Structure formats: C-alpha cells, structure tokens
Amino acid sequence: MRRAAPQTDRRRRIRRHAGRHGGPPDTDADADDDLDADAPPAERARRLDAQVQPFVAALGAEQIRVVELMRFVAAHVADFCSDAAVLENGNWTIRLRLDLDLLPGCTLELHLSYFDLALRFDADAPEIRQLVFRHVHVLHEQLANLLHRLAVARHVSIEVA
Known part of the structure; x- marks a missing residue:
C-alpha cells in the first residue's frame, strides 16, 4: 500500500x-x-x-507593445533627422514631453549634429525608466538602420535617466 x-x-x-x-x-x-x-x-x-x-x-504582449513603441520613436526621430529643412540648418536640440499614453512622465531630449544623434530619456517613474532601458538596444538598432537607409547616418547614442 x-x-x-x-x-x-x-x-x-x-x-x-x-x-x-x-x-x-x-x-x-x-x-x-x-x-x-x-x-x-x-x-x-x-x-x-x-x-x-x-x-x-501577458509578458509577450507587453514585450511586443514596447518593441512597437521603440520602432515608432525610431521612425519619427529618423523622419526628423532626414528632413531637408533640418539638414540645412545645422545643429538641433529639442526637448519633447512624450505622450502620456505611450510613456507617461517621460521627456525625450534630442541633440542632432552633422555627425551625431544623441537621445536622452528622462523618466519620472523608475518603472518607465527601467522599461526604456531594457529596450534601448531595439531603439538604437532601428535608428541606426533607418538613418543609414535614409542616407543621413549618424553616430547614435542613447541615455536613460
């Protein structure tokens, strides 16, 4: 038994x-x-x-959502960087408050010169900061590829604070 x-x-x-x-x-x-x-x-x-x-x-859905968000940011930044008016007018520094539905409490600071593109994400909440930090590689890769395809390649650096 x-x-x-x-x-x-x-x-x-x-x-x-x-x-x-x-x-x-x-x-x-x-x-x-x-x-x-x-x-x-x-x-x-x-x-x-x-x-x-x-x-x-749930984790997979969140991962897909964030990857799509990084692609969205990359597409808009690359679009800005390749605009003829932007290319003709030297260095740029822009500070944007991002949509609350996309990244709540997050500001994007963009510095663009002839050779470099620097992005800095300032997030109020640690979980948003961590979310962006975990997916910086996706954004970096997307940006580098898009800028290269648009013939406006730059050295890309991304900081999360």
Missing part, C-alpha cells in the same frame, strides 16, 4: 479543518494540487504550463 506524501496529508488536513469550521479552502493548497508530486511528469508539465501560460502571454 502506498503512503501519501506528507505535503498531500497536510493539504487534506487543511481542507478537512476548513470544511468543519466553515472557513474557505486553502487556495495555496488548491494551487499546489495542480502540481501534485504524485502525478506523472507529463501531467505535471501540462498543469504547470497551464498555470504559467497567462503570465507568458
């Missing part, structure tokens, strides 16, 4: 106690049931995947 694992016994005792005393079932124990150590490995993997899937989907 096979004896139940100690963790399984504990869950059963908690449920019995909660049932007798009118309390709610232990939700952590219920979540643990989905990953029962006695289940076959394939079944445990399926259950774990079902629990993790919503998190992965």
Whole structure:
C-alpha cells in the first residue's frame, strides 16, 4: 500500500479543518494540487504550463507593445533627422514631453549634429525608466538602420535617466 506524501496529508488536513469550521479552502493548497508530486511528469508539465501560460502571454504582449513603441520613436526621430529643412540648418536640440499614453512622465531630449544623434530619456517613474532601458538596444538598432537607409547616418547614442 502506498503512503501519501506528507505535503498531500497536510493539504487534506487543511481542507478537512476548513470544511468543519466553515472557513474557505486553502487556495495555496488548491494551487499546489495542480502540481501534485504524485502525478506523472507529463501531467505535471501540462498543469504547470497551464498555470504559467497567462503570465507568458501577458509578458509577450507587453514585450511586443514596447518593441512597437521603440520602432515608432525610431521612425519619427529618423523622419526628423532626414528632413531637408533640418539638414540645412545645422545643429538641433529639442526637448519633447512624450505622450502620456505611450510613456507617461517621460521627456525625450534630442541633440542632432552633422555627425551625431544623441537621445536622452528622462523618466519620472523608475518603472518607465527601467522599461526604456531594457529596450534601448531595439531603439538604437532601428535608428541606426533607418538613418543609414535614409542616407543621413549618424553616430547614435542613447541615455536613460
């Protein structure tokens, strides 16, 4: 006869106690049931995947949204840098408050010269600063490629503060 694992016994005792005393079932124990150590490995993997899937989907959606945002910023900055009026009038320094729906509490400072393009993102909130910082490489790559294709290549530097 096979004896139940100690963790399984504990869950059963908690449920019995909660049932007798009118309390709610232990939700952590219920979540643990989905990953029962006695289940076959394939079944445990399926259950774990079902629990993790919503998190992965949300993370993937957020990642896609931010990558698209960086492409949007790159396209608009490259468009500005390649404008004939901008190219004819020397060095530029611009400070823009970004749309609250895109990056709340964030200001973009752009410095453009004949050889260099420097962007500085100033974010009020640490989570926005971290979000931009994690995706700077996407923005840098997009900008460098767009500027090269538009025949206005510049040395690109990006700072997040």
